[in-house]
Amino acid sequence: MGVEQKLGDMGVVTTTLENVVNWSRTNAMWPMLFGLACCAIEMMAAQASNYDMSRFGMELMRASPRQSDLMIVAGRVSKKMGPVLRRLYDQMPEPKWVIAMGDCASCGGVFNNYAIFQGVDEVVPVDVYVAGCPPRPEALIHGVLTLYEKVNKEKFKDLAEKYK
Amino acid sequence: MDTKLEPIVKIIQEKFSATFEEFRDEVHLFLKPEQIVEALTLLRDEHKFELLSALTAVDYYPQVSPRFHVVYQLTSLAQNLSLQIRVPVNGTSPKVPTATGLYGVANWRERELLDMFGIEFEGHPDPRRILMPEGTEGHPLRKDFPLGYEEPQFTFNFDEIGLQKPHPKE
Amino acid sequence: MTQIEEVSIEQFKHLVSARALTGETMLLNMGPQHPSTHGVLRLLLELDGEIIVNCIPDIGYLHTGIEKNMEAKTYQKAEVMTDRLDYMNPMGNNLAYVMAVEKLVDLDVPVRAQGLRVILVELQRIASHLVWLGSVGLDLAAMSMFLYCFRERELILDIFELVSGQRMMTTYFRPGGVWRDVPVEFEKAVRDFLKIFPARIDEYEKLLTKNPLFLDRMLGLGILDSATALSYGVTGPTLRASGVNWDLRKARPYSGYEQYDFNVPVLTEGDTYARYLVHIQEFRESLKIIEQALNKLPFGPVHSENRKFVPPPRSEIGVSMESLIHHFKLWTEGFPAPKASVYSAVESPRGELGLLLEGDGGPKPLRVHLRTPSFDNLSVLSHIVNGHLVADLVAILASIDIVLGDIDR
Numbered sequence: 001m002g003v004e005q006k007l008g009d010m011g012v013v014t015t016t017l018e019n020v021v022n023w024s025r026t027n028a029m030w031p032m033l034f035g036l037a038c039c040a041i042e043m044m045a046a047q048a049s050n051y052d053m054s055r056f057g058m059e060l061m062r063a064s065p066r067q068s069d070l071m072i073v074a075g076r077v078s079k080k081m082g083p084v085l086r087r088l089y090d091q092m093p094e095p096k097w098v099i100a101m102g103d104c105a106s107c108g109g110v111f112n113n114y115a116i117f118q119g120v121d122e123v124v125p126v127d128v129y130v131a132g133c134p135p136r137p138e139a140l141i142h143g144v145l146t147l148y149e150k151v152n153k154e155k156f157k158d159l160a161e162k163y164k
Numbered sequence: 165m166d167t168k169l170e171p172i173v174k175i176i177q178e179k180f181s182a183t184f185e186e187f188r189d190e191v192h193l194f195l196k197p198e199q200i201v202e203a204l205t206l207l208r209d210e211h212k213f214e215l216l217s218a219l220t221a222v223d224y225y226p227q228v229s230p231r232f233h234v235v236y237q238l239t240s241l242a243q244n245l246s247l248q249i250r251v252p253v254n255g256t257s258p259k260v261p262t263a264t265g266l267y268g269v270a271n272w273r274e275r276e277l278l279d280m281f282g283i284e285f286e287g288h289p290d291p292r293r294i295l296m297p298e299g300t301e302g303h304p305l306r307k308d309f310p311l312g313y314e315e316p317q318f319t320f321n322f323d324e325i326g327l328q329k330p331h332p333k334e
Numbered sequence: 335m336t337q338i339e340e341v342s343i344e345q346f347k348h349l350v351s352a353r354a355l356t357g358e359t360m361l362l363n364m365g366p367q368h369p370s371t372h373g374v375l376r377l378l379l380e381l382d383g384e385i386i387v388n389c390i391p392d393i394g395y396l397h398t399g400i401e402k403n404m405e406a407k408t409y410q411k412a413e414v415m416t417d418r419l420d421y422m423n424p425m426g427n428n429l430a431y432v433m434a435v436e437k438l439v440d441l442d443v444p445v446r447a448q449g450l451r452v453i454l455v456e457l458q459r460i461a462s463h464l465v466w467l468g469s470v471g472l473d474l475a476a477m478s479m480f481l482y483c484f485r486e487r488e489l490i491l492d493i494f495e496l497v498s499g500q501r502m503m504t505t506y507f508r509p510g511g512v513w514r515d516v517p518v519e520f521e522k523a524v525r526d527f528l529k530i531f532p533a534r535i536d537e538y539e540k541l542l543t544k545n546p547l548f549l550d551r552m553l554g555l556g557i558l559d560s561a562t563a564l565s566y567g568v569t570g571p572t573l574r575a576s577g578v579n580w581d582l583r584k585a586r587p588y589s590g591y592e593q594y595d596f597n598v599p600v601l602t603e604g605d606t607y608a609r610y611l612v613h614i615q616e617f618r619e620s621l622k623i624i625e626q627a628l629n630k631l632p633f634g635p636v637h638s639e640n641r642k643f644v645p646p647p648r649s650e651i652g653v654s655m656e657s658l659i660h661h662f663k664l665w666t667e668g669f670p671a672p673k674a675s676v677y678s679a680v681e682s683p684r685g686e687l688g689l690l691l692e693g694d695g696g697p698k699p700l701r702v703h704l705r706t707p708s709f710d711n712l713s714v715l716s717h718i719v720n721g722h723l724v725a726d727l728v729a730i731l732a733s734i735d736i737v738l739g740d741i742d743r
């Protein structure tokens with residue numbers, strides 16, 4: 001019972017371009033491999049056999065910012081790393097999204113001190129925050145799905161406005 | 165004190181007129197900065213303390229002289245012994261001769277102390293900061309360096325703090 | 335704050351060879367964001383063609399200020415920081431910390447708690463080695479290793495979740511014992527794991543140990559001799575692969591390790607492949623320890639009865655005024671520790687994890703220094719990679735088993 005069977009003889013589907021574009025964006029979103037600290041291990045676990053994030057079109061972790069759409073900041077961002085993070089973000093092609101994974105990336109977590117940015121939102125704009133220290137792989141996957149919801153609601157009009 | 169350690173401590177004590185303290189079977193020897201290289205050489209070559217397990221410092225601020233203790237934790241694999249050497253140094257321009265010639269590990273550990281405490285090691289081959297970015301002011305692990313606490317954002321003060329927080333441009 | 339500073343070659347002049355200044359050799363920056371640096375490590379490489387002439391590690395991209403932050407917390411609260419230090423080995427870090435505190439305030443630990451500690455720490459060692467093995471595989475393009483290793487790691491994390499409610503950052507060990515007794519399912523879960531895992535090790539070995547592609551990329555690389563290793567403070571599997579028989583579990587038994595019968599794998603080659611073999615053999619030794627510890631595990635209390643340091647159980651608070659006061663005191667003020675310093679070390683999966691803990695008579699430590707094994711292990715890197723190809727650097731770096739959280743603290 002797939003879409004082929006239902007629409008097989010018609011061969012035509014009508015929808016809006018916006019829907020198709022957003023649908024394709026959510027189904028092949030390539031995250032950047034940006035493991036910083038402990039949360040990165042849970043991110044790896046989310047990629048590995050038990051949780052298998054590739055079910056959501058994310059099996060490809062790209063090491064290069066130029067090839068990725070999504071930056072999952074997994075871990076704490078130190079004052080030395082912040083500028084590097086920003087540069088990598090600037091190198092990513094539009095449209096791009098950021099998930100702050102874990103308490104440290106969201107708000108500084110347990111490390112309220114001189115060395116750590118109190119939330120990566122001081123450096124790059126964040127779309128989805130995932131709570132937990134570290135968040136379970138399920139939580140990360142939930143965060144990703146939340147992002148998909150957001151992406152699915154995006155309007156060309158707004159994007160055009162933004163990139164003007 | 166361990167019976168094997170006793171003669172070694174005695175030798176150091178006599179040679180450098182050092183004092184020692186004991187707490188929970190650990191021996192802390194106190195030496196002067198100018199004696200440290202000689203003492204380490206002696207311990208490494210004659211008494212087989214081949215591993216410098218830890219090299220760190222303690223800050224006794226607001227006490228000024230001595231303000232810091234530089235701590236050398238030595239381990240002897242062959243005899244299964246440990247010995248701690250402490251070098252008290254002053255708060256104003258603290259200086260200790262480097263041990264890089266004796267233990268390779270001292271290179272990075274001394275850079276760390278320079279970075280974190282501002283203790284200078286004379287003759288160090290590569291005196292740069294190691295952990296903090298270049299251009300940081302101050303030495304974080306000193307007691308007079310603030311922890312850098314930022315007020316956490318809760319529902320009741322969300323907007324207030326949001327105003328002060330730096331926000332990135334898109 | 336978000337500007338990257340421009341650095342000139344002047345800063346590194348004394349570290350690179352003269353040929354780099356004339357442009358004869360190339361300076362290449364690897365990291366801090368790079369798939370095979372195991373975290374945010376930056377390596378500045380001086381290359382002659384594809385041969386590495388000099389390698390200058392630049393660390394600190396994950397500097398968290400853990401030491402300073404611990405000094406601002408009471409002894410109990412500071413423990414949560416240790417989990418996040420070497421994040422492959424939270425249980426081991428907790429053990430190092432609670433042992434230092436126990437030594438400082440002279441606190442006894444019941445036998446059952448010691449046995450539980452040993453079991454969990456050894457499970458953690460296996461989990462840590464599994465991540466190591468998986469990422470070595472990944473670095474050498476043996477992707478399936480990663481999938482297999484993480485499959486088994488989940489079994490261990492399930493056990494941790496069972497005992498503490500958290501998968502990774504457990505903070506399960508507390509000064510004077512453990513948080514609370516393990517649930518009844520614990521024994522079965524561990525026994526199941528003991529049954530499953532030996533066959534899985536064989537599976538890994540089948541995939542890698544004799545695999546010609548793997549051997550080609552591992553044999554004879556990054557040779558580290560024992561004298562250099564000791565001078566650079568290298569410990570753990572890396573040191574044992576260089577022919578030095580030094581394991582704190584054997585040399586200075588703690589937490590009841592003296593009762594268990596196990597071997598310390600030592601190899602003399604000192605190359606990448608030897609390090610791999612040591613890791614694999616440590617899997618089997620850890621299993622042995624777990625099995626013995628589980629068989630010997632006595633029943634009884636899991637934390638010390640010394641109410642000055644260990645909070646009373648809930649049930650007692652309702653009926654005893656004294657317990658209520660202790661509870662209140664411990665969680666608001668903490669317990670005071672003497673004005674003295676101790677150094678206590680444990681064998682973490684990466685080497686000697688030591689803690690220098692100094693009290694000032696109050697409830698907060700005056701100084702916490704974490705002697706982390708990866709820091710020293712990494713400092714030897716620039717000595718063993720020279721003359722190798724860039725592609726081999728990845729294998730060598732992977733084999734010395736570093737964790738950046740452990741290095742930068």
Ligand code: SF4
Pocket residue numbers: 037038039074075076101102103104105109132133134135418503
């Ligand atoms: S949120 Fe917790 S697990 Fe994640 S990086 Fe921070 S300390 Fe580590």
